Amino acid sequence: MGEYISIVIPTFNRRATLEKVLPSLCNQSLSCDAYEILLVDSGSTDGTDELIKGLSIPNIRFFVQENKGRSGARNKGVKEAKGELVVFTDADIIADENLLSAHLALQRKYPGSALVGCEIQVNNLEEYKSVKRGQQQRRTLHRDNRKRLSWLYFLTGNVCVPREKLIEVGIFDENFTGYGHEDLELGYRLEKAGVPIRYNPDAVNYHWHPVGFDEQENKMRLAGISTVRFFRKHNDWDIRLKLGMTPLSLGIHSMLSPQGTVMRYCRKNKDRVHLCREIVLQYSYLCGIKDALSGVSL
Numbered sequence: 001m002g003e004y005i006s007i008v009i010p011t012f013n014r015r016a017t018l019e020k021v022l023p024s025l026c027n028q029s030l031s032c033d034a035y036e037i038l039l040v041d042s043g044s045t046d047g048t049d050e051l052i053k054g055l056s057i058p059n060i061r062f063f064v065q066e067n068k069g070r071s072g073a074r075n076k077g078v079k080e081a082k083g084e085l086v087v088f089t090d091a092d093i094i095a096d097e098n099l100l101s102a103h104l105a106l107q108r109k110y111p112g113s114a115l116v117g118c119e120i121q122v123n124n125l126e127e128y129k130s131v132k133r134g135q136q137q138r139r140t141l142h143r144d145n146r147k148r149l150s151w152l153y154f155l156t157g158n159v160c161v162p163r164e165k166l167i168e169v170g171i172f173d174e175n176f177t178g179y180g181h182e183d184l185e186l187g188y189r190l191e192k193a194g195v196p197i198r199y200n201p202d203a204v205n206y207h208w209h210p211v212g213f214d215e216q217e218n219k220m221r222l223a224g225i226s227t228v229r230f231f232r233k234h235n236d237w238d239i240r241l242k243l244g245m246t247p248l249s250l251g252i253h254s255m256l257s258p259q260g261t262v263m264r265y266c267r268k269n270k271d272r273v274h275l276c277r278e279i280v281l282q283y284s285y286l287c288g289i290k291d292a293l294s295g296v297s298l
Contacts, residue, residue: 037061043065224290258283
């Protein structure tokens with residue numbers, strides 16, 4: 001197995017975060033001649049190209065193409081990649097200095113696996129610095145001793161996959177043009193093709209993207225639309241069960257009115273009561289599912 005790594009990053013108008021993200025990828029414990037950075041820009045208008053020129057990163061390759069969504073941008077990166085291993089991350093995710101070396105170490109132990117790293121959520125740079133110094137508790141999705149994951153956790157903010165495996169299953173489906181599930185759907189195909197999905201707690205990065213509630217609610221609705229697209233492509237009830245597209249959840253949704261007592265109470269208290277916040281978000285998600293099932297997606 002070769003050991004050259006290609007880091008693929010899709011971007012669109014993310015200059016402000018890239019100013020921190022790209023230096024973190026240059027400051028890896030691996031030598032810079034052991035990896036390349038492929039930044040695929042979907043037509044940014046915020047001066048991203050000027051930033052790249054000013055940073056003078058020796059191992060970066062910068063591509064600009066029409067906006068085909070994150071799937072199209074990542075596919076461009078995979079096709080252009082020179083590495084035997086592809087690491088996916090995003091334009092708002094700061095890499096730990098041992099991110100690549102940790103992924104490489106576990107790939108050597110389990111060659112041919114898809115590795116999902118540890119993605120830590122931070123709201124701002126101050127929190128990032130505090131968490132990195134160990135002064136604040138890390139917010140992670142998995143326990144450190146977890147070994148195997150299902151496709152449900154194939155999240156491409158921190159994933160390492162042999163390039164040949166990506167090519168074999170057909171890389172990302174570019175029909176997923178809206179928000180959500182293009183990564184889970186690829187993980188589903190990798191799992192079905194016999195590629196083990198392992199958790200790598202030592203491969204750490206920091207997701208720096210605080211999302212306002214209105215944006216989060218809209219993303220949940222769009223994710224619901226993508227859930228229907230995902231299910232219709234594969235017609236597998238495992239997808240419905242794991243993504244909450246069940247008769248029970250849809251039935252409960254039907255009993256709730258957006259202007260009813262429950263939803264009005266939850267919206268009023270969403271910033272104070274976590275359960276209220278989750279109910280509103282899940283309601284929006286199921287609205288997206290129902291819109292897609294009825295043919296309304298916009």
